[in-house]
Amino acid sequence: MIRSTFPAVLIPLLFTLACAEAEGQPPRHWAVDDGRVSLGQSTPARFELAEVTTGEPLPAPKVTGRVQAVELLTSPSYPPLAGRVEATRVRIGDQVAEGDPLVQVRTTDLPALEGELASARLQVQTKAATVEKLERMVEAKLTAEHDLIIARAELDEARLSARTARAQLRSLSVARSGDSSFWILAQRSGTVVQLDATLGQQVGPSQALPVATIADLDEVLVIADVPQREAARLQVGAQAWVTTPGSIHAPVAGEVELVSALVDPDRQTVPVRVRVANNERALRPNAYVDVAFTAVDQDPVVRVPAGAVVRDGPQTIVFVDVGTRSFEIRKVEVGRRSKNEVEVIRGLASGENIVTTNALLLLNAVDLDA
Structure with missing residues (x-):
C-alpha cells in the first residue's frame, strides 16, 4: 500500500517540480516518458540496484485445517431394531474396547x-x-x-x-438385557467421537445418524483449506506440518493424501487431505489447526527484495534499470511473500537489474506526472 506521507528526501523534489510546472518549465530532476522514468544528474535521491536471480520457492503461508477421524478407522453403531433408548454407558471422548456395551434399547x-x-x-x-x-x-x-x-x-x-x-x-450383534431390551455393542476399540442417544429417544435401523461412533485416533485426517493458487503447487506425497494454535506441542508431520479436483463452494478454497500419525493424541477431531506445506520438486522461481515491489492501485510494479539513469516501469505478477522477499511469477527475467530501494519515490513521480 502507498503511504500517505512522503519520505523527507522527496519533499525538495516535489517542491522543485511544482515550482517548475508553475513557471511552465520542464521538471529539473526527472522525466516520465514512454513507460520510463529518467533521472537528472541533480536528483538528490539515491537508488540501489540488484540483479534478479532465481531460487527455491518461498515457504507456503499457513492455512487453516480441520481434524477428522479416518473413515476406514471409524465404526458407526446403529440399532438393529426399532425401540427407545433406556440407558447409555458412554460419553463422547470415552475409551472403549470392542464388544463393550454402549446404549441400551427397549424394543418389542x-x-x-x-x-x-x-x-x-x-x-x-x-x-x-x-x-x-x-x-x-x-x-x-x-x-x-x-x-x-x-x-x-x-x-x-x-x-x-x-x-x-x-x-x-x-446378526443383531447385541447383548440381550431382560425380556425386551438389548445393548448396542462397540464394533471396535477406540474413542467415542459421536453420540446420538438420549433417554427416551426413538431409535431404529433407518435413522440418519448412528447412536454412537467409535474411531481409532492413532491416525487422523486434516482437511486443509488451501487457496487455489497454492493448491496448484501441491502434490500427493508432499510433507505437511500441523500445529494447534496456542499449543505447547511441537508441529506434527503429515503427508498429503489428496488434492481435491473441486473447489469448496462456500470457502472458495481447495480441500487438501493430510494424513497424520497421532499416537500422542496431540490432534483431536473437530479441532481447527494451522497447516504448513513443504514444497516437493518445484522449479526455481524469481525472488526479489520486498522493497523492489510497489503497488499502484490493482497493479504491481517494479522498476527495471535500462541504463543512463533510466528505469522501465514493469508490471509484474507476484506469488508468495515473506517479510523480506517476494516471488515474481511473471514479468521479470533472471539477470535483469531492478531498483530495490526508494522504488516508492519513482512511483510517486509517475503518479505526479500523470
Whole structure:
C-alpha cells in the first residue's frame, strides 16, 4: 500500500517540480516518458540496484485445517431394531474396547423375533414327526409315496425358516438385557467421537445418524483449506506440518493424501487431505489447526527484495534499470511473500537489474506526472 506521507528526501523534489510546472518549465530532476522514468544528474535521491536471480520457492503461508477421524478407522453403531433408548454407558471422548456395551434399547421386536424362531423350531419338530410317520406307512404300503415326498419338502421348508430366524437373531450383534431390551455393542476399540442417544429417544435401523461412533485416533485426517493458487503447487506425497494454535506441542508431520479436483463452494478454497500419525493424541477431531506445506520438486522461481515491489492501485510494479539513469516501469505478477522477499511469477527475467530501494519515490513521480 502507498503511504500517505512522503519520505523527507522527496519533499525538495516535489517542491522543485511544482515550482517548475508553475513557471511552465520542464521538471529539473526527472522525466516520465514512454513507460520510463529518467533521472537528472541533480536528483538528490539515491537508488540501489540488484540483479534478479532465481531460487527455491518461498515457504507456503499457513492455512487453516480441520481434524477428522479416518473413515476406514471409524465404526458407526446403529440399532438393529426399532425401540427407545433406556440407558447409555458412554460419553463422547470415552475409551472403549470392542464388544463393550454402549446404549441400551427397549424394543418389542426382539421378543417377536425370538417367538418366530421358537415357532420355526416347533414346525421342524412337527414336520419331522410327520415324515417319520409317513415313512413307516409307505413301508407298510398304507399310504402313497407321493404324500411322503410332500411331507419331506415341507420339513425342508420348516428347517430353512428356522435357520433364517436363527441367523437373523445372531446378526443383531447385541447383548440381550431382560425380556425386551438389548445393548448396542462397540464394533471396535477406540474413542467415542459421536453420540446420538438420549433417554427416551426413538431409535431404529433407518435413522440418519448412528447412536454412537467409535474411531481409532492413532491416525487422523486434516482437511486443509488451501487457496487455489497454492493448491496448484501441491502434490500427493508432499510433507505437511500441523500445529494447534496456542499449543505447547511441537508441529506434527503429515503427508498429503489428496488434492481435491473441486473447489469448496462456500470457502472458495481447495480441500487438501493430510494424513497424520497421532499416537500422542496431540490432534483431536473437530479441532481447527494451522497447516504448513513443504514444497516437493518445484522449479526455481524469481525472488526479489520486498522493497523492489510497489503497488499502484490493482497493479504491481517494479522498476527495471535500462541504463543512463533510466528505469522501465514493469508490471509484474507476484506469488508468495515473506517479510523480506517476494516471488515474481511473471514479468521479470533472471539477470535483469531492478531498483530495490526508494522504488516508492519513482512511483510517486509517475503518479505526479500523470
